[in-house]
Structures are given as structure tokens and as C-alpha cells.
Amino acid sequence: MNSSVDQIEARLEAVRPRLLAFARLQLSDDALAEDKVQDTLLAAFESQHRFAGQSKFETWVFAILKNKLIDEIRRRSRELTTEFDADQVVEFDQMFDERAHWVSGKQPEHWVQPEASFQHDQFWQLFDICVFHLPKGTARVFTMRELLGVETEEICDSLGLSQQNVWVMLHRARLKIRGCLEKSWFGREAVPQ
Amino acid sequence: MMSCVRATERMSRALDQQLSPMDRLQLRIHTLMCKDCLCCHKQLIQLHNICQKRSTFDSDSDLKP
Numbered sequence: 060m061n062s063s064v065d066q067i068e069a070r071l072e073a074v075r076p077r078l079l080a081f082a083r084l085q086l087s088d089d090a091l092a093e094d095k096v097q098d099t100l101l102a103a104f105e106s107q108h109r110f111a112g113q114s115k116f117e118t119w120v121f122a123i124l125k126n127k128l129i130d131e132i133r134r135r136s137r138e139l140t141t142e143f144d145a146d147q148v149v150e151f152d153q154m155f156d157e158r159a160h161w162v163s164g165k166q167p168e169h170w171v172q173p174e175a176s177f178q179h180d181q182f183w184q185l186f187d188i189c190v191f192h193l194p195k196g197t198a199r200v201f202t203m204r205e206l207l208g209v210e211t212e213e214i215c216d217s218l219g220l221s222q223q224n225v226w227v228m229l230h231r232a233r234l235k236i237r238g239c240l241e242k243s244w245f246g247r248e249a250v251p252q
Numbered sequence: 253m254m255s256c257v258r259a260t261e262r263m264s265r266a267l268d269q270q271l272s273p274m275d276r277l278q279l280r281i282h283t284l285m286c287k288d289c290l291c292c293h294k295q296l297i298q299l300h301n302i303c304q305k306r307s308t309f310d311s312d313s314d315l316k317p
Contacts, residue, residue, distance in 0.1 A: 118306055159255030160288075167291040173298040177305045204268065205303040211268045230264040233296050240299070 067107050071100050074117050077187055078124050084191075084199050085128050085207070095131060099124040117180045129207050132217055151231050154238065167237065170245040182244055189239035193232055200225055201232035254282045256289050263293045267300045 078099060082092035103110075103120045110119050156162050176182040190198050200218070203209045204225075209217075211225050220228075259282040262275055271279065283290040 121306065155255075155257050159257040161256050166288040167295055169291065170295060170298065173295070173302065177302045183306065205300065206306065208304065226261070226265050226268065229268065230261045233264050233267075233299065234260060234292075237292065237295055237299060241295075 067104060070116055071103060071120070074120055075100065077184070078120065080191060081121075081187070081202065081206075082124065082128060084195070084202060086131060091131070095124065095127045099127055115178060115180050117183060118177075121183075125207055129209070132203070132207070132209070135217075151234065154234060165238070168241060168246070170241070173245065176244065185243045186236070186240065189236050189243065192239065193235060197228045197232050200228045201236070204229055253285065254278050256282075256286060259283065259286065259289045260292055260296075263289075263296055267296065 075096060078096045079092060082095050083089055086092045086095070099120065102123050110116065154162060154165050161167075190202060193201065200214055200220070203214050203217075204211065211222065211229075214220070214225050215222055218225075259279055262271060262279045265271065266276075266279070279293075283293055
């Protein structure tokens with residue numbers, strides 16, 4: 060019995076740093092982010108018997124945190140701010156040539172079984188690394204939209220950004236994440252095992 | 253012809269709101285002629301779907317007694 064408690068504690072401890080990084084990105088308040096992650100770990104621990112393996116452990120814990128973050132973001136709507144920095148386009152520009160077409164060697168390649176990827180915890184570890192390589196404001200907008208499922212109008216309201224800025228940030232974020240995952244995850248099929 | 257930068261901007265925006273018929277048509281014509289953008293378009297949709305699967309896992313129902 061104790062060994063299963065130890066086991067779940069170890070698994071929660073392992074996932075904690077990434078939950079914290081994600082919460083910090085959304086809340087810009089380290090103490091509050093820490094609180095939300097502690098609440099999440101406690102909720103996961105207390106309801107561990109309901110984790111019947113229907114989904115990956117990490118995905119399950121992440122979903123608990125997600126709901127806590129959305130509640131907090133809604134509660135603090137308009138208190139959050141993020142900066143839009145038009146200078147952060149260097150890497151983005153490297154994807155396209157002067158005629159605004161894909162640079163040779165950076166064109167998208169065919170992905171093998173992309174839908175199966177979300178079942179792997181390792182995929183999400185790489186995904187998060189790609190997200191945290193984005194400029195902070197862009198990473199926050201991207202995760203609010205794609206991982207917390209917040210509509211763009213609400214992102215504009217929460218962060219005090221224009222619709223146009225949010226679209227530009229999402230466009231850049233998606234292309235960068237695409238390129239990052241292609242290199243780190245989807246490209247590995249091409250590597251001889 | 254629309255540039256790849258603008259085409260990718262539209263495919264990204266299409267994940268957040270419905271494009272106007274003209275934007276949608278121009279994007280379609282572009283991706284018919286540009287296999288790189290066609291590939292990119294598929295991938296952005298796949299990524300969006302994968303993210304939704306991560307985030308729509310129903311933790312509430314699993315937390316209820």
C-alpha cells in the first residue's frame with residue numbers, strides 16, 4: 060500500500076517542474092503559480108484512485124491544472140498583460156525567403172502518424188520545450204489558445220491585446236512550434252534506428 | 253499569387269475564426285499550387301487537434317465521486 064503512495068508521489072514530483080513552468084507562464088506571479096500547482100498535485104493525489112489509466116498520467120494531471128488556470132485567468136481578466144514585440148521576428152523570417160516563399164530546406168515534410176503522438180508523454184515533453192523557446196508573450200498567447208482552449212476575443216480582453224496582434228502571435232507561434240516538432244519529434248522516423 | 257507567408261497567416265487564422273469566402277478561396281487556390289503550404293496546412297490542423305485532445309481530457313468527471 061505504501062509503495063503505491065510512494066509511486067504516485069514520485070510521479071507527481073516528476074511532473075511538477077513542467078506544471079510550474081506552465082502555470083508561471085500563464086499567471087506571471089510565481090507565488091500564485093506555485094499555489095495552483097500545489098492545489099493540482101493535492102487534487103491529483105486525493106483522486107488518484109479515479110485515474111484508471113484511461114489516459115496518460117501526465118495528461119490527466121495537466122488537465123486538472125488547466126481547469127484551475129482557466130478559472131484564475133477568468134477571475135483576473137484584464138489584470139494580466141503581455142507585451143507584443145515586433146522585433147521577435149528573426150527566426151520567423153528565416154523560414155521564408157525575400158519573395159515570402161518557403162526557404163529551401165525548411166519546407167514542411169510529411170509527418171508519420173501525427174494523431175498517435177498525443178498519447179506519448181515524451182511528445183508533450185518535447186512540445187513544452189518548443190513552447191518555452193517562444194518569446195514569453197507569444198508562448199502565453201499560444202498556450203491560452205491551444206492548450207487552455209480560450210477563444211481569441213477572450214485572450215484580447217484578458218491581455219489587453221488587439222485581435223490583429225493575437226493573430227500575428229498565433230501565426231508565428233504555430234509555425235515555430237511546427238518547425239520545432241518536425242525537427243525534434245516527427246523527423247526522428249527518418250533517422251535509422 | 254498569394255505569398256506563402258500570407259497563406260500560412262490565413263491557415264492559422266482559420267483555426268481561430270471562420271475565414272471570409274474570399275480568404276478561403278485564395279487560400280485554397282494557393283494550396284492547390286503550393287505543396288509546401290498544403291503540407292503545412294495539414295500539419296497546423298493536426299497540431300490544433302492534438303492540442304485539443306490534450307486539453308479536453310475531462311478531469312472534472314474524473315474528480316467527481
